[in-house]
Amino acid sequence: MISVRGLTKRFGERSVLRDVSIEVPKGHIVAIMGSSGGGKTTLLKCIAGLIPFEVGTVEVDGVDVQRTTDEARRHLGLVFQSSALFDYLNVMDNVLFGYRRRHPRASLKDQRAVAEAILEQVGLSGTGHLMPSELSGGMRKRVGVARALILEPAVMLYDEPTTGLDPVTTYALDSLIVDVRDRTGATSLIVSHDLTSVFRVADRIAFLHAGELVFDGPPAGFREAEHPAIAELVGKARAEAFDE
Ligand SMILES: Nc1ncnc2c1ncn2[C@@H]1O[C@H](COP(=O)(O)OP(=O)(O)O)[C@@H](O)[C@H]1O
Numbered sequence: 001m002i003s004v005r006g007l008t009k010r011f012g013e014r015s016v017l018r019d020v021s022i023e024v025p026k027g028h029i030v031a032i033m034g035s036s037g038g039g040k041t042t043l044l045k046c047i048a049g050l051i052p053f054e055v056g057t058v059e060v061d062g063v064d065v066q067r068t069t070d071e072a073r074r075h076l077g078l079v080f081q082s083s084a085l086f087d088y089l090n091v092m093d094n095v096l097f098g099y100r101r102r103h104p105r106a107s108l109k110d111q112r113a114v115a116e117a118i119l120e121q122v123g124l125s126g127t128g129h130l131m132p133s134e135l136s137g138g139m140r141k142r143v144g145v146a147r148a149l150i151l152e153p154a155v156m157l158y159d160e161p162t163t164g165l166d167p168v169t170t171y172a173l174d175s176l177i178v179d180v181r182d183r184t185g186a187t188s189l190i191v192s193h194d195l196t197s198v199f200r201v202a203d204r205i206a207f208l209h210a211g212e213l214v215f216d217g218p219p220a221g222f223r224e225a226e227h228p229a230i231a232e233l234v235g236k237a238r239a240e241a242f243d244e
């Protein structure tokens with residue numbers, strides 16, 4: 001479970017997040033939406049304990065991320081927009097990167113078996129020998145998910161996992177995210193711009209506008225939400241649906 005209470009984050013004089021409170025029950029998937037620069041990535045980084053904040057608390061499974069950062073981080077799987085793979089390592093070594101630090105005494109044979117099992121879960125069986133430059137965008141994202149999953153995280157944080165992917169690849173990745181949750185019970189937060197994706201995967205939508213949480217509720221209520229930024233997004237998605 002993720003519990004954010006009264007979080008305010010400033011960069012210099014500017015408040016990038018203002019009094020944000022949000023709870024994600026264990027095993028739920030919550031989507032964070034909002035205009036660019038609204039503070040979505042900053043919120044994920046605060047939850048991951050990657051950046052400090054001045055006001056409020058963030059707890060992951062009851063552990064305060066600011067007090068025991070390393071402990072909290074062990075339970076977190078991070079999938080960032082860029083995938084951030086090491087270009088000089090093949091898929092298997094990318095997937096094993098964090099695992100080897102966690103299990104320094106695991107035999108090479110065991111490491112390979114674990115990596116192969118995780119690659120199979122993300123639909124990348126037998127690709128361990130490939131270099132990142134040989135992968136499609138969707139495959140890179142899957143390697144990013146595999147690298148997080150191998151650490152058996154209780155919480156998965158995805159920052160725009162499908163941005164830049166075509167609709168078919170997006171659909172496949174959405175299915176993977178739901179599958180990961182179903183299989184591992186990971187509490188999941190996903191930053192996304194794609195309303196179709198969000199309606200497919202999320203139990204709840206949270207909308208951040210200029211650092212404030214202006215909506216937090218089930219997808220059904222989101223379409224009717226009155227905030228102008230949400231109405232604009234919903235209207236745009238409707239217009240696009242008619243175009244197709
Ligand atoms: N390290 C930083 N230093 C100063 N300002 C930052 C930093 N990181 C993000 N910001 C600012 O905080 C605001 C929110 O950024 P971000 O969380 O990346 O938004 P989003 O992910 O919703 O697009 C932006 O105005 C951005 O310029």
Ligand SMILES: [Mg+2]
Pocket residue numbers: 040041042
């Ligand atoms: Mg962002």
